[in-house]
Amino acid sequence: MTKEQRLKKRHSSEKRFRFYGLASIFVALLFVLILVNNIFSKGSSAFMKTAIDVEVFFDPELLELKNGANEEEILEADFYDVTIETLLKVYPANTLEEENALIDLFTTDAEIEIKKAFLEDNTLIGKKINLEISASDDIDQLHKGNYPRDLPEDRRRISNIQLKIYDNLIENKKIIKNFNNYFFTNGDSRDPELAGIGGALVGSFYSIIICLLLAFPVAVLASIYLEEFAPKNKITDFIEININNLAAVPSIVYGLLALQILLATIQLPRSTPLVAGITLALMTLPRIIIPCRASLKAVPPSIREGALAVGASKFQSVFHHVVPLALPGTLSGTIIGLAQALGETAPLILIGMVAFVVDIPSTPIDPSSSLPVQVYLWSESAERGFVEKTSATIMMLLSFLIVMNFVAVYLRQKFEKRWN
Amino acid sequence: MSDIKIKSKNLNVYYGDKQALFDVNLDLNEKEVTALIGPSGCGKSTFIRCINRMNDVIDICKVEGNIEIDGVEINDKELDVVSLRERVGMVFQKPNPFPKSIYDNISYGPKIHGKGETKSELDEIVENSLKKAALWEEVKDRLNEPGTGLSGGQQQRLCIARAISVNPEVILMDEPCSALDPIATAKIEELIDELKKTYTIVIVTHSMAQAVRVSQKTGFFHLGKLIEVGKTEKIFKNPDNKMTQDYITGRFG
Numbered sequence: 065m066t067k068e069q070r071l072k073k074r075h076s077s078e079k080r081f082r083f084y085g086l087a088s089i090f091v092a093l094l095f096v097l098i099l100v101n102n103i104f105s106k107g108s109s110a111f112m113k114t115a116i117d118v119e120v121f122f123d124p125e126l127l128e129l130k131n132g133a134n135e136e137e138i139l140e141a142d143f144y145d146v147t148i149e150t151l152l153k154v155y156p157a158n159t160l161e162e163e164n165a166l167i168d169l170f171t172t173d174a175e176i177e178i179k180k181a182f183l184e185d186n187t188l189i190g191k192k193i194n195l196e197i198s199a200s201d202d203i204d205q206l207h208k209g210n211y212p213r214d215l216p217e218d219r220r221r222i223s224n225i226q227l228k229i230y231d232n233l234i235e236n237k238k239i240i241k242n243f244n245n246y247f248f249t250n251g252d253s254r255d256p257e258l259a260g261i262g263g264a265l266v267g268s269f270y271s272i273i274i275c276l277l278l279a280f281p282v283a284v285l286a287s288i289y290l291e292e293f294a295p296k297n298k299i300t301d302f303i304e305i306n307i308n309n310l311a312a313v314p315s316i317v318y319g320l321l322a323l324q325i326l327l328a329t330i331q332l333p334r335s336t337p338l339v340a341g342i343t344l345a346l347m348t349l350p351r352i353i354i355p356c357r358a359s360l361k362a363v364p365p366s367i368r369e370g371a372l373a374v375g376a377s378k379f380q381s382v383f384h385h386v387v388p389l390a391l392p393g394t395l396s397g398t399i400i401g402l403a404q405a406l407g408e409t410a411p412l413i414l415i416g417m418v419a420f421v422v423d424i425p426s427t428p429i430d431p432s433s434s435l436p437v438q439v440y441l442w443s444e445s446a447e448r449g450f451v452e453k454t455s456a457t458i459m460m461l462l463s464f465l466i467v468m469n470f471v472a473v474y475l476r477q478k479f480e481k482r483w484n
Numbered sequence: 485m486s487d488i489k490i491k492s493k494n495l496n497v498y499y500g501d502k503q504a505l506f507d508v509n510l511d512l513n514e515k516e517v518t519a520l521i522g523p524s525g526c527g528k529s530t531f532i533r534c535i536n537r538m539n540d541v542i543d544i545c546k547v548e549g550n551i552e553i554d555g556v557e558i559n560d561k562e563l564d565v566v567s568l569r570e571r572v573g574m575v576f577q578k579p580n581p582f583p584k585s586i587y588d589n590i591s592y593g594p595k596i597h598g599k600g601e602t603k604s605e606l607d608e609i610v611e612n613s614l615k616k617a618a619l620w621e622e623v624k625d626r627l628n629e630p631g632t633g634l635s636g637g638q639q640q641r642l643c644i645a646r647a648i649s650v651n652p653e654v655i656l657m658d659e660p661c662s663a664l665d666p667i668a669t670a671k672i673e674e675l676i677d678e679l680k681k682t683y684t685i686v687i688v689t690h691s692m693a694q695a696v697r698v699s700q701k702t703g704f705f706h707l708g709k710l711i712e713v714g715k716t717e718k719i720f721k722n723p724d725n726k727m728t729q730d731y732i733t734g735r736f737g
Contacts, residue, residue, distance in 0.1 A: 296543055366580035370643070372541065373574035374593035374650055375566050384592070385582060 103462075107455025113244035113257065114204040115196035116170065116233060120150045120178055122188045131187045138183055147175040151197075154238065155229050165225040169233075171198040171257050196242060201256040201449040203230060207239060210448055247456065251422045252433060252441070256449025259442075261457050263424045267337050267417070267432030268406060274341025274428060275348055275405050280398055282345075283352035287394075290353075291360040292382045311350035318347040319411030327415060334416035335431040343415060344405040351401040352394075359393025360386060392479040396472035403468040407461060409436040435461045489514040489654065489684045490535060495549035497530050497539065497708075504530045507549075508710045510703055517676060517685045519699035519716065521692065523731070526705040528688045532656045535686065536572040537565045553654070570597055573647030577659040579639035581631035581646070586623050589631040589642055590614065593650040609649055616682075617645035618675050637668025644675065648683075655679065657687040661694065673698050692732055696720055704728045 065073075126145040129137060151170055157163040171177070174197050181195055182188055198204075202222050205211040207230075217224050233239050250260030294300045322343035326332045332339050363386045371381035412418075417437045425432040433441070435457060442454040490512040497505040505527045512518045520528040530539070537558065539545040551559050558568055570593075581589050590610040591600065600606035610627070614620040619641040623634070631642050640660055647655055657676075661669040676685060676698045689695050695702050696716060703713040704725075712725045723729050730736055 364580075366576060366578060367582060369538065369541070369574075369576060370580040370582060370646070371592075372538065373536065373569060373576070374596075374646060375570035376592075376596055377566050380596055384596075389583065 103455045103458050107452055107457075107459045109208045109210070110247060110452040110456035111244055112208075112241045113246065114199040114207040115240050115242055116154065116199050116203075117238045117240055118150050118154055118195055118197050119192055120146070120181065120195050121192045122146065122182065122190065123149065124189050127189065129182075129189060131189045133186050135183065138179065138186065141179075143175045143179045143182075147178050150174075150178065150195075155232060157229075162225055162229070165223055166229055169200055169203050169226060169229060171200055172255055173198065173258055196240060198246070198257055199239070201447060202226075203239075204257050205448045206230065207241070208452075210452070247453070251424050252420060252438070253422060256445075256447045256453060259450070259453060261435065261438055261453075261460060263421055264433040264435045264438035264457070265460075266424050267340070267421075268434040268436075270337035270425065270428040270432070271340040271344060271412075271434055272402055272406055274338060275344040276398075276402060278342065278345035279348045279352055279401070283349050283398070283401075284356055284394060286349075287353050287356035287360060288382065288387065291357050292386065293378070307350045307353050311354055314410075315347055315408050316410040316414065318343055319414030321346065322411060323414050333429050333431070335419045335421070337425065337428040337430075337432050337434075339415050340412050340417055340432075340434060341428065343411045344408060347408065347411065348401045348405045351404060352398050355397025355400070356390070356394045359390040359397065362393065363389045392476045396476040399468050399472040399475070403465050403472075406464060406468070407436055409440055412437050413440070435464075487514045488512070489553065490686075491550075491552045491555075492531075492534070493550040493552075495531070495534060495547070495551060497527070497534065497548075498546045499542070500544040504708050505534075506709045510710055510713060512684060512686060513701060514684050515680055515682070516701060517680050517687060517699040518701045518703065519695035520686065520688045520703045520705060521690070521695050521731070522705035522711075523736070524690075527708040528705050529658050530708075531705070532574075532658060532686050532688055534559070535654065535656055536569050536574055537563075538574065540565060570650050571652050572654040572656060573650065573652035574656040575640070575643050575647055575658065575660045578663050579636060579643050581634070581639050581642050583630060583632050585628045586614075586631045586634070586642060587627040589646050590649045593646060597650055599650065613645040613649040614642075616648050616679070617641045618671065618678075619645055635668070637664050637671060640664060640668070640672060641675065644672070644679075648679075652683065654684045654686070657685065659688050659690060662690065669694070692720070704731060706731070 123146060126149065127141065127143070129141050133141070148167070151167050151174060152163060155162075155166050157166050177197050178195065181193065199207065202211065203226075206213070206222060211222065213220075213222075213227065222230075230239070246258055247260045248265070249262045250258055251263035253259040290300060290303065322339060326339050326342060327334055332342075367385050367389065368381050371385045372378070376384065412434055417432065417434055418441060419431055419433075420441075421431050421433050423430070439454055439457045439461065442450040442457065488511045492508055492510045495505055495508040495510075496503065508527075508531060510531070520531065522528050533539045534547055534551055535553075535558075539547055547559055549559065550557055553568075553571070557563075582592065584592075587610055590613050591606045594600040594606060594609050600609050611620060611624075614623065619638060622638060623629075623642075631639065634642060640663075644655075644660075661672055664672065673694065676687065679685060687695075687698065699716045701713070702716045702719040704711045704719065704723075704727075706727055712719065712723055712728045714724075719728060720732055723732065
């Protein structure tokens with residue numbers, strides 16, 4: 065081969081490599097784009113809910129309440145008649161069939177929504193106010209354009225009468241869209257229009273806090289001891305290999321471990337953030353120890369020698385010099401470990417977090433769900449309304465993960481000290 | 485001026501199975517500069533790291549024999565290495581200031597040893613140490629800037645100031661100028677000349693010229709053995725040993 069040929073070959077192989085690199089980045093970006101687009105197009109509508117504008121008359125004859133009633137009396141009072149009166153006023157229904165169809169346009173919680181309005185202002189007896197009552201899941205999905213109207217009636221969940229009433233309400237501008245606060249404040253529900261991630265959010269929050277409180281101190285102290293104080297011998301080698309192995313153990317195995325030890329043997333309450341937190345902490349420990357040791361290792365030995373040479377003890381040289389320098393790496397490793405724990409589903413399914421929990425947990429020992437498990441639960445549901453809720457929950461989960469990763473990167477860049 | 489400060493007797497050092505020093509007997513005089521020369525890997529650095537027990541850090545290192553400072557055995561498991569290192573400071577081959585401010589670099593030692601209880605006492609120690617290390621004039625207006633932002637020569641003088649700050653009796657220097665340019669080297673050598681009035685200094689160097697310039701006594705190591713030791717003038721002008729002769733004239737090493 066002549067010199068020119070070799071040169072040409074070298075240049076073309078470089079060009080080829082650049083092309084391969086660009087192509088793979090492009091493919092990766094394409095997949096991310098498809099994923100994000102899919103989730104957003106399905107999930108973004110869940111943040112809005114359809115409501116119907118109604119006029120409520122707090123008829124003194126239908127209510128056994130007086131103005132100024134206290135909270136207990138209101139909660140016990142029966143608002144059913146007022147609710148039915150109110151809903152029937154929206155459209156002039158002639159037959160019983162039409163009346164039932166009309167009432168089915170509203171959420172099953174219409175009575176509670178009216179009661180809530182009275183709880184906020186207990187002087188409404190004898191007065192009329194305008195309220196926005198949530199629509200039922202079917203109307204919600206129809207209004208959002210997720211429900212096909214052109215199917216034959218016997219294959220639709222919405223009857224022709226309901227469609228007629230809906231169109232009439234649209235004409236009269238009675239149907240509105242507002243912010244879906246239920247999605248953030250409610251627990252799970254069988255009715256998609258009422259289901260929310262409130263319980264899952266709180267459950268995930270408790271689990272992660274418990275995971276952090278358990279895993280962070282243990283992992284950091286273990287790494288400091290192993291890296292700085294432990295003698296280098298066969299036992300520490302063995303421990304090191306096993307920590308690396310543990311980080312690669314499938315998370316479901318930790319679920320089995322927790323099921324056997326925490327639930328069966330110690331008898332901790334099932335489906336609780338407490339057990340979830342402990343399980344996630346076990347799983348996260350090696351995932352924090354590894355980056356933590358790496359950042360301790362990255363502190364140059366000359367810093368340790370410098371401290372020892374002015375008469376610092378081993379303990380002082382480690383805690384005054386090495387640990388502060390390793391801290392940014394340690395913290396970002398911890399956050400990334402926690403982010404992984406936040407998205408973990410398999411072990412939580414095994415410890416019973418798939419239970420259907422309506423109440424929002426008030427303590428870490430109340431039964432609860434968690435964000436990824438909620439995604440799993442809703443993705444199994446048949447109702448249209450749960451499709452958008454599944455995607456919206458994924459959006460929430462992803463945004464938490466992105467925020468946590470940004471914090472990790474920020475901490476590392478802001479506090480990492482450079483040495484020459 | 486020739487009181488013996490440090491005395492090593494039959495010093496043997498092993499790194500695992502490998503023996504690094506063989507029966508080294510070397511006396512170092514007080515308030516004098518002793519230079520240790522020899523080819524790479526001959527054990528000079530190992531020797532000075534025995535004087536402040538820095539080899540303790542290395543798991544596989546084993547030291548046998550005796551080293552006495554002022555007649556007190558230091559190679560003793562019972563001895564507190566922290567107070568030993570307070571008396572025997574060290575400057576390393578590569579400048580290694582802490583990634584902290586210049587002030588914190590100097591004040592760290594006194595702080596952990598309980599010297600300088602108040603801020604003003606500490607200020608004084610920092611100022612004196614930097615003055616002794618001939619760095620004060622260059623950094624007095626930026627004591628809060630990071631020590632790692634200084635030039636290489638300044639960093640090395642900062643490390644010398646750090647060693648001085650705890651008021652040691654002995655300063656060990658392990659090739660302190662090997663990472664520096666000639667101008668910075670000249671400054672450090674000038675400084676060593678000044679420091680020997682107060683401290684006993686042991687310097688490991690690869691530069692014959694430097695050994696001649698700064699030291700009063702020179703020891704020549706080869707393959708872990710102390711081949712010859714004597715007054716610097718004699719070692720460089722008229723060595724007894726053929727190997728020393730060959731090394732200083734550049735025939736090997």
